[in-house]
Amino acid sequence: MDPETELSQDTSKPPGLNLHQQVRLKSEAGQVLLLLPPQSETAGELTWQELWQQLKHRLNAGDRFWQPDTTVILQAGDRLLDSRQLQELDDALQEAQLALQRVSTYRRQTAVAAATAGYCVEQPSPEDSLQNSLATPPKALAEPLYLNTTVRSGTEIRHPGTVVLVGDVNPGGAVIAEGDILVWGRLRGIAHAGAAGNPQCLIMALQMDPTQIRIANAVARAPSDKLLDYYPEVAYVANRAIRISRAADFNFASRGR
Numbered sequence: 001m002d003p004e005t006e007l008s009q010d011t012s013k014p015p016g017l018n019l020h021q022q023v024r025l026k027s028e029a030g031q032v033l034l035l036l037p038p039q040s041e042t043a044g045e046l047t048w049q050e051l052w053q054q055l056k057h058r059l060n061a062g063d064r065f066w067q068p069d070t071t072v073i074l075q076a077g078d079r080l081l082d083s084r085q086l087q088e089l090d091d092a093l094q095e096a097q098l099a100l101q102r103v104s105t106y107r108r109q110t111a112v113a114a115a116t117a118g119y120c121v122e123q124p125s126p127e128d129s130l131q132n133s134l135a136t137p138p139k140a141l142a143e144p145l146y147l148n149t150t151v152r153s154g155t156e157i158r159h160p161g162t163v164v165l166v167g168d169v170n171p172g173g174a175v176i177a178e179g180d181i182l183v184w185g186r187l188r189g190i191a192h193a194g195a196a197g198n199p200q201c202l203i204m205a206l207q208m209d210p211t212q213i214r215i216a217n218a219v220a221r222a223p224s225d226k227l228l229d230y231y232p233e234v235a236y237v238a239n240r241a242i243r244i245s246r247a248a249d250f251n252f253a254s255r256g257r
Contacts, residue, residue, distance in 0.1 A: 021046060023054040032066055032098060034089075035075045052088060059096040068097040076105040083113045102156075108145060115157055116149045122158040141179045151175060151189060160196075171211055180204070190214075193235075203235040208244060218242045 026033040034055075037046065046054075072093055081089075090100045103114035104122040111123045123145065142161035151157060151165065153172025162179030173189035175181050178196040180203070187205035192214040194201030199216040207230040210222050215235065220242035232247035 023058055025058055031071045031073055033073050033075055036079045039078045055092055069099050072098045072100045073102045076110055078106045080107050081110045083117050086117055115147050118155055120156040199237040206232050208233040
């Protein structure tokens with residue numbers, strides 16, 4: 001089987017159900033993609049129960065084309081999901097020996113619910129899915145993503161704007177943003193601001209003790225000597241290198257000049 005073909009070739013789908021109203025499973029690069037039908041294109045909106053039953057049918061129909069504990073990437077698109085629904089999806093996947101690890105979503109509420117539940121999150125802009133060969137001006141950043149959680153080891157948060165996190169980034173956790181990153185807590189994992197290439201972005205934290213920080217293409221690591229005292233700090237790019245300054249001493253008014 002081609003690794004990028006759809007796993008499910010189910011011929012028993014309900015009559016009148018078009019492709020845009022189907023839950024789909026695909027194999028790609030050793031992982032399973034779970035694609036939910038777009039909410040904006042489902043005439044006669046599917047209820048959550050109908051969508052969940054479709055998934056159960058897909059998982060139980062025919063032979064399983066995946067190995068036990070295969071990683072699943074949920075491509076939720078513009079579907080609005082809460083923590084309970086994400087848990088129900090996870091439970092169904094676990095019964096089929098699949099492991100939900102990452103959630104890709106355009107919806108901010110879904111991104112917050114997934115991050116709070118401890119899943120890796122990727123929040124692309126809806127425009128990223130459009131096939132447009134015409135030259136377009138640089139896109140504006142998305143609205144900031146506000147999270148009140150701890151980014152634990154193995155969890156990765158991606159957002160096409162600024163990320164404001166009330167909580168810690170633990171070692172092994174990562175926050176990747178096209179805008180700034182503000183951690184109202186301890187930054188001990190990885191932070192990558194300006195991920196689309198903007199060197200004017202900032203990384204700010206109440207306690208700056210990262211495994212690695214990146215701003216655009218510049219990379220820095222925390223010093224090996226551990227500090228005894230911590231205070232709010234700002235990481236920024238100057239002379240093509242990352243500098244760290246006390247927040248109280250940083251001149252925010254000069255940013256972008």
